[in-house]
Structure formats: C-alpha cells, structure tokens
Amino acid sequence: MSLTEGSATEGSATEGFSVTHRRYVPHAHAHYGGALVDGAYSLGLFGDVATELLIRTDGDEGLFAAYSSVEFLAPVRAGDVIEATATLVRVGTRSREIDFEARVVCRSAPDRGPSAADVLDPPVVVTRARGTVVAPKR
DSSP: OEEEESOOOTTOOOTTOEEEEEEEOOGGGEEEGGGEEOTHHHHHHHHHHHHHHHHHHHSSOOEEEEEEEEEEOSOEETTOEEEEEEEEEEEOSSEEEEEEEEEEEEEEOTTTOTTOEEEEEEEEEEEEEEEEEEOOOO
16 A cells, blocks of 8 residues: 655655655564564665655666664554654755654554454554665656
C-alpha cells in the first residue's frame, strides 16, 4: 500500500511532500525472543519509501547517502502491521533531506488466539530518522 500527500509532480521536488507504505511483518523476520524484529527492518522500509518519494519528485530512484539520526523508540514484532512515512524537508540542488517515521498500526494479540490482532489507536511510533538522498543531475 502506498499513500502520497502534497503536490509533487515528476521533476518537482516540493518540501512537505510525503509517501507512506504499509506492510505486514512476517514471522520469518523475527530474530529474537518475544517475536522481536531487528531495527534494520524499519531502515529497510525507509529505503523503500524514500525510493518512491524520489521517483515521484525527481523521476529517478536516487541514492541513499546517509542517516544523520536514527531513534529506535519501541519494539517491532512479528505479526505487526507497520507503516513508514517519508517526508521531504529540504531540497538542495541534488540532495534531498527526508524525515522518516515508522508506526505500528496493528499488532497481533496471541493471548486471545493464534490469529487475533488489534488495531492500535493511536499507532505506536517505533522508529524515527532523518536521512539524505541524492538525485542525479537532470
């Protein structure tokens, strides 16, 4: 699932433009006790959502250059539905600074049954980051 906000057209990188992806976290990604998933899972989602953002604003996938900050705020577990949002916060000649946020919007509830789950309202913010991507010269 992909949602976009703002008003960017290809070749028009606009501050405030955002893209959101949602994904179910499969049990195959649990690496630790308690069905915990490693923090790199969120960073992988950030790479995917940044790629779509650059395609929409620059007509190219671009390259991820660096993270300037990453905060792991809460656990991600197998059975979660997680959404990752990338919001364009600065547009340079070729660089784009992006704020990222990952939120758990649904969480499994194994105490109620093997397939039970809850919608989290409000969602739980699990990871925040800021990163820089580079778009090629046009």
